[in-house]
Amino acid sequence: MLRLHDITAGYGDTTVLRDVSLPVPRRSVVALLGANGAGKTTTLRVASGLLAPGSGTLHLDGTDLTGRRPHVLARRGVCHVPEGRGIFPNLSVRDNIAVHAAGADTGEAVDRAVSAFPVLGEKLGQQAGALSGGQQQMLALSRAYVTEPSYVLLDEVSMGLAPVVVDEIFEFLGRLAEQGCALVLVEQYVAKALELADYVFLLARGRLEFAGEPGELDAAQLMEKYMGTH
Ligand code: ATP
Numbered sequence: 001m002l003r004l005h006d007i008t009a010g011y012g013d014t015t016v017l018r019d020v021s022l023p024v025p026r027r028s029v030v031a032l033l034g035a036n037g038a039g040k041t042t043t044l045r046v047a048s049g050l051l052a053p054g055s056g057t058l059h060l061d062g063t064d065l066t067g068r069r070p071h072v073l074a075r076r077g078v079c080h081v082p083e084g085r086g087i088f089p090n091l092s093v094r095d096n097i098a099v100h101a102a103g104a105d106t107g108e109a110v111d112r113a114v115s116a117f118p119v120l121g122e123k124l125g126q127q128a129g130a131l132s133g134g135q136q137q138m139l140a141l142s143r144a145y146v147t148e149p150s151y152v153l154l155d156e157v158s159m160g161l162a163p164v165v166v167d168e169i170f171e172f173l174g175r176l177a178e179q180g181c182a183l184v185l186v187e188q189y190v191a192k193a194l195e196l197a198d199y200v201f202l203l204a205r206g207r208l209e210f211a212g213e214p215g216e217l218d219a220a221q222l223m224e225k226y227m228g229t230h
Helices: 040-047 070-075 093-101 106-116 118-122 133-146 163-178 190-196 219-227
Strands: 002-011 014-024 029-034 055-060 078-081 151-155 182-186 199-204 207-212
Touching (some): 002 040, 014 207, 029 040, 093 133, 106 118, 106 133, 133 163, 163 190
Antiparallel strands (some): 002 014, 002 055, 199 207
């Protein structure tokens, strides 16, 4: 289990999260919902070690990793796909995959990435920055395949993409979940996230307002109250 417990965190003097506890069991899909600015991205940053909490703890499979650097969590199987993708636009698609494979066989890593999203196979020599938005997101996600993580944290991965691409990305996430990888989904397509989710957490102004299973949530009420018209 990846477990945030009683987390308080923020930036400088600004406290964003207060007493947030988020358990992510192995092989589960967790949807983390909330309005803009509620603290979803900040929660993912704490979960991947990018942001050290002011108080509270971060445990991975029983080991206390509070305050440890992101590469420590990455090595232990926590993969963060940040908002904005985090790919290297000036490197080729192949080199982007090689960077994420870090130490593993590049050929095998490329094969795995292409098996996740076949379109990448036709683009290996191209600069990543020249790909379409959807293809760039596929490249960012393919690393979740290459490094075989146990937990993948996904920050608005469908943002700004065409519906057909969003469908393809959700199919991939479904396959990842079926293969036993736990997912934490921050997602504007709430209904799609809830379809996959085993558990839902709802943040409002940095505090948890709801924790439970999707069936316990009144989706219409949720959209109206927290999501505007999405
Ligand atoms: P969104 O959907 O808009 O991304 P979010 O739920 O992911 O929202 P966060 O990005 O975690 O929310 O932001 C929560 C609060 O923290 C916001 O008020 C935001 O302005 C503030 N914040 C985020 N990043 C920083 C930062 N680097 N420095 C200072 N304040 C920040």
